[in-house]
Amino acid sequence: MTEVTKTEALQADSGRSDLAFDVADLCVDIGETSILHGIDLQLRKGTCLGVVGQSGSGKSMTAKALAGLLPTGSVVRGNYRIDADECRLDAGESAWRRLRGGRVVWLPQDPFTSLDPRRRCGEQILDGLPREQRPSADQRHAEAARRLKEVGLPERVVRAYPHELSGGMRQRVAIAAALAPGPKILIADEPTTALDVTTQAGILDLLAEVRANHHMSMVLITHDLFLAREYCDDLAVFQSGRVVEAGPAEEVFNNPRDEVTKQLVEIGLSGRRLHSNGEAGRLVLAARGITKTYPGSEVPAIEDAGLDLRAGEIVGVVGESGSGKTTFTRCLLTLEHPDGGRYGYLDEQGEPQPWAPQRAQLVFQNPYASLNPAKTIGATLVEALRSAGRPACVVPQLLELVGLDPALATRRPARLSGGERQRVAIARALAPQPTVLFCDEAVSALDAPVQAKILETLADLRDKLGLAIVFITHDLTVVARIADRVYVMQSGQVVESGPTRKVFAEPEHPYTRELLASVPGMEAGSMDHDEEN
Structure with a gap:
């Protein structure tokens, strides 16, 4: 492993005006366990630093140390300067609260952890304003609406509660609240991990926009090297509490020196290796014209949806939240009763049979x-x-x-x-030895290297057992890696389907093109459907 050489003691750099922060020899111990081992990081003013690594690599712990959010009982050492001002890493909570209020702000992965479910969104945004900037009572609604507009949300969200919003909207509210104190540094901890691909792109584009508009610097913590390359100026790759590689994003990505970085790049580039090399077998599931409208809604959750599945193949069902993919799956598993259409699990004679445990099982997210x-x-x-x-x-x-x-x-x-x-x-x-396995976002909660191993296991099960797998996901990179065929869903309808390579290389529907454009490195045509398996 190539460990990054430590920076010289912060002498000459203390007067440099181009650094938003500079940390040297950061060490964190919790109990008798050493978590971080001599971390060196620099964030240049007006730029975005991507901190990349698997779970347990130390990336989030480093960011928490820089925001004063370490767990109780942590012992922290090192030198830390924000805008050339010395900051004590072991300062008390009151000192850190003042620092977080005006200079550093933390944006968590799940906005539910930062938003109070009992209070309206507009109130929570205004809470962060410095006392001298707080509006009068008759101006509070207008000021909250203005700040929500900046993050792309309508005025009605001022009086909404967090649970009434989608995940992407909640994250936008959290961003508006984070901007209220006027911070110079924004630390975003996996801010899009739980979101759909187009929502992810919208949030990351928004963060880039507000960073420029507010003259901020940003730290983006992520396990996705491709995403970091797309949105960050510089990268620092973590493993086992150490920075193993750092530098300009394009240089780190295109010329990785450390094996950890090479592995992360390889994981992103190996998305075409798990497709079946053999012919799919007999038809095991067929669905036609499935329609479902929930009580109280005039809009169908799914409308005229269909699917064919054969033994020994993996089919991806992809779409954003609200696309109908989960409702469609629940209907096929008899967890919901469709209003119209027909479907059946076919036995070896091709006769349709009702669902039974030995016919289909579900793996949860x-x-x-x-x-x-x-x-x-x-x-x-x-x-x-x-x-x-x-x-x-x-x-x-x-x-x-x-x-x-x-x-x-x-x-x-x-x-x-x-x-x-x-x-x-x-x-x-x-x-129960099922014929069909449904995987509902089965790898979305896992880091990229772990995802890759789970996907390899599923591909092995397909090949060894002749298992038919339906993989439901919002992640097109996962579909590209594992699915032999893909169904793209939007607003309850299947808008495009076919062999994965062909659909992704030559998408016909505008929505498919939009989904592909939302994922770094996966624009239409980036997958050659004629390439070797």
Whole structure:
């Protein structure tokens, strides 16, 4: 591993006027565990620094140290200057609160953690204004509306509560609240991870715009190297509490020196390697004209949606929130009853059959919520096996099938990583030996390297078992990597479908082109559908 050489002691640099902040030899210990080991970072004024790495790499802990948000009991050391002014990393909360109020602001991944669900959005935005800038009572509504307009939100949001808004709208409210104190530095912690691709692009474009308009500097924390390359001027790549590579974004991306950086680049570029090399088998699921309108709504959640699925293939169903992809899936799993249309799981004679556990199973998005924390992994799998009429002795086989050591059967979920938990969730879904596996955003909560390994496992299961997989996601990079065919949904309708390479290389529908344009490096035509598998 190539570890970045430490900066010289902050002597001459202390007078430099081009740095928004400069940190040297940052170390953080929690209890007897060393978390950060001599971190050096510089943020140039008016620029965006991308801090990239997997979970546990130390990127978020570094950013929290720079905003005074470390966990209670942390021991922090190092030299830190903001705009050439010395800042004590071990300062008390009152000092940090003053610093966060006017110079540094933190934008969390989930706006629910920064917005009070009991208060209206307009009130929360105005809370952050310096006392001398707070409007009079009769001007409060107008000022809140003005600030919401700056982040692309309508006036009605002034009186809305956070739970009444979409995820993207909540993040825009959080940005407006973060801008209120007039900070010089914005630290954004994975601000788009849970959002759809077009919403992600809108939020990142907004952050770039407000950074320029407010003459701010920004730190963008992310596990996505491609995204960081698109939006950041400089990059710092983290692993195991150290900066392993740093420099201008294009240089780091195009000429990576460290193996960690090379791996992150390779993960992003290897999206075409998991497609099936064989012919798809018999038809196992067919749906035609599926329509569903929820009570109280005049607009169908899905309208005239159809899908074909064959054994031994992976089909992607992609679209934004509200596109209808989840409702469509729930109808196919009999979790919702469609108002119209027909569908069936076909047996080996091609006769349609109703849903049954051995026909289709579902893998949920969040492995932290889908497993019972009180049960061992073995107990969870035994329960699923018994429900399917299979013996408990199959547990080791199930674990090995998804790439896990059978010894993990004695552990509880809390002792597993996110990737291991999701593998357990897949193993549980395989217990009834289903023909079809539905994966609902099954890797969206995982880091890019872990995502890649889970996708490889699913591709292996397709090839080994002849499993048919429906992969529901908003992430086009995942679809490009794993899906043999893709269905694109918008406003409850399938607007385009076909082989993934062809659809992504030659999209016919404007919405498909819009989705592709929203993802760095995936504009229409970037995937050559004639390339080798």
